[in-house]
Amino acid sequence: MAEHLPRIDSPDDLKGLSLEELTSLAREIREEIIRVVSRTGGHLASSLGVVDLTLAMYSVFDLPRDKVIWDVGHQTYAHKILTGRRDSFATLRQCGGLSGFLKCFESPYDFFGAGHASTSISAMLGLAVARDRKGESGKIIACIGDGSLTGGLALEALNQGAELARNTLVVLNANEMAISPSVGELSRHLNRLITAPIYNRLKKEIEQTLEKIPSIGLRMVDASHRLEDALKHLITPGGIFEDFGYRYFGPVDGHDLESLLRIFSNIKSIPDPILLHVVTKKGKGYTPAEENPEAFHGPGPFDPRTGKALVPARFLSYSRVFGDTLVHLAGEDPRILAITAAMASGTGLCPFARRFPDRFFDVGIAEGHALTFAAGLAKAGMKPVAAIYSTFLQRGFDQILHDICLQDLPVVMAVDRAGLVGEDGPTHHGVFDTAFLRLIPGITIMHPKNGAELTGMLAAACASSGPTVVRYPRGETELAEVSPPFPEIEFGKAEVVREGGEGMIWALGNMVAVAEEAAGRLRESGRDFGVVNARFVKPLDRELLLAQAREGKKIVTLSEDPLAGGFGSAVGECLAEEGMGSALLLRIALPDVFIPHGAIAELREQCGLSPEAVAEGIVRALAGGGGRSGKRTG
Secondary structure: OOOOHHHOOOHHHHOOOOHHHHHHHHHHHHHHHHHHHHHHOOOHHHHHHOHHHHHHHHHHOOOOOOEEEEOOOOOOHHHHHHHHHOOOHHHOOOOOOOOOOEOOOOOOOOOOOEOOOOOHHHHHHHHHHHHHHOOOOOOEEEEEEOOHHHOHHHHHHHHOOHHHOOOEEEEEEEOOOOOOHHHHHHHHHHHHHHHOHHHHHHHHHHHHHHHOOOOOHHHHHHHHHHHHHHHHHHHOOOHHHHHOOOEEEEEEEOOOHHHHHHHHHHHOOOOOOEEEEEEOOOOOOOHHHHHOOOOOOOOOOEOOOOOOEOOOOOOOEHHHHHHHHHHHHHHHOOOEEEEEOOOOOOOOOHHHHHHOHHHEEEOOOOHHHHHHHHHHHHHOOOEEEEEEEHHHHHHHHHHHHHHHHOOOOOOEEEEEOOEOOOOOOOOOOEOOHHHHHOOOOOOEEEOOOOHHHHHHHHHHHHOOOOOEEEEOOOOEOOOOOOOOOOOOOOOOOOEEEEOOOOEEEEEOOOHHHHHHHHHHHHHHOOOOEEEEEOOEEEOOOHHHHHHHHHOOOEEEEEEEEEOOOOHHHHHHHHHHHOOOOOOOEEEEEEOOOOOOOOOHHHHHHHHOOOHHHHHHHHHHHHOOOOOEEOOOOO
16 A cells, blocks of 8 residues: 555645655555556566656755656656656556646646657756746756667757856657766765855855956966866766767666755756756566566556566567568568667567678667668668668658659668557657658659568568559568568558449548458448458559559549548549549548547547548448548547
């Protein structure tokens, strides 16, 4: 039974708690996070790792006057519990419940929404400049992980200049590193000295006195600064941050509450731009997550006693099919190389990395670099395959257009998590890539209906002489293993799954199965609709489409992408170019809103993409109910 947690409704309730009480509270928060995530799934290891850090910050700083900007947002479960959402925490990632990420509409303590990495320092600077222009007070704090710091956006923000960063604090959470005992002890003594109020007060008074000495005063102040910098550079790794204009402190043990409370209390009154280097352990407090943090980065429901998944996978995931297929193809073609942006496990590339370590490249959280790096490889005759989640591919649009497609380079972009991803919500749904990719000249875009088709499409992509996208969803396939030979995919050709005399449902990827079930329901009610597995967004199978349209068949498009600019738009444009107009066409796709989080089946029902909703939408359209469909969802 929790003793302290039921009394915490806001960060103010932490004020005055003793070190012993805060330590007990940290344990209770970890127990609550494990209890809830074991039922809902979620980002466990990273959230467990920052419990002590969150408690220390929120105990010392004065939220919401002081503002904490969390990077990515998947480590904010303690933050949510401490900011008035304890009672609703059990609804985490459930439809209508708490978001698994930061969401500014959810709480005034979520100062800046986040689901993608490397944004916090830029946002911190913007908030700091606005605060100063409005004459307000309070410290602006950015909490960023060492992985996110590899993102170019974070480095661009640091490079903007510390002159904008008055009264700000960057907390660098390094959870992939350890502090050697000697460096750790020395840094603790040094941090205790140089963050102490008396040291900083005396430092300022001495500098003001020295500056008044004619001729040599300013040189003496400069010499004192160089001495302090030299001492810090000797025993700490913070030189690069000092060069950016930030006063560097650390590294500090991120699980030593006493040290954290002391250093935050000392830093609180220092107006200079500060970077505090904190070292934490992912999964802290839960042995299975500590021993295997990668597996517990974003687990589904699990048994909290053992850490084992409650619903073991029966078939391979699409990501695993992609990874295993690429291993087979690379065994036949030494030019094939694999690239990931810090998602080797998530994209299924771990088997490739083990089999071909010299042909595997993890560039960190740097999607834009990953794509231009791939372009360079392709230009030199290699066959690079860049595996990136759809939602993160958005960050590399210019590189795809300018560096890959403009030069017509044979880069394969394996776009994972295409379509709705479920409980991770709007920051992670992979629903926009068809719309922003298909406008690029010369690109090929494919989407398989199942795992077997994915193997054939990947083989075709690796044999292509131009830029190729293979997009596929999250979830399991029908395959238990991957084995050649892979099915041949005819370039630019769709597949007629079943004929229909009245109309044809042109379905893309994971919507083919939905279309088949919807067609079955329609047939039961006397409507004769067939199904086409579109396969290609670009080039579209114009020949088949126009032939069906000329026969007077109603054309229905079904895709898990936007109505505006998605697959349905591509089909509509083709028909319009031939003068066939919109009377023949019904587009069923996602509505023009950001889709919330929840189970995929629930979201499809809300958006009109379930088999029942698709069949009903077609019947309404036939009765004169309009030529497009996409329910609005909250």
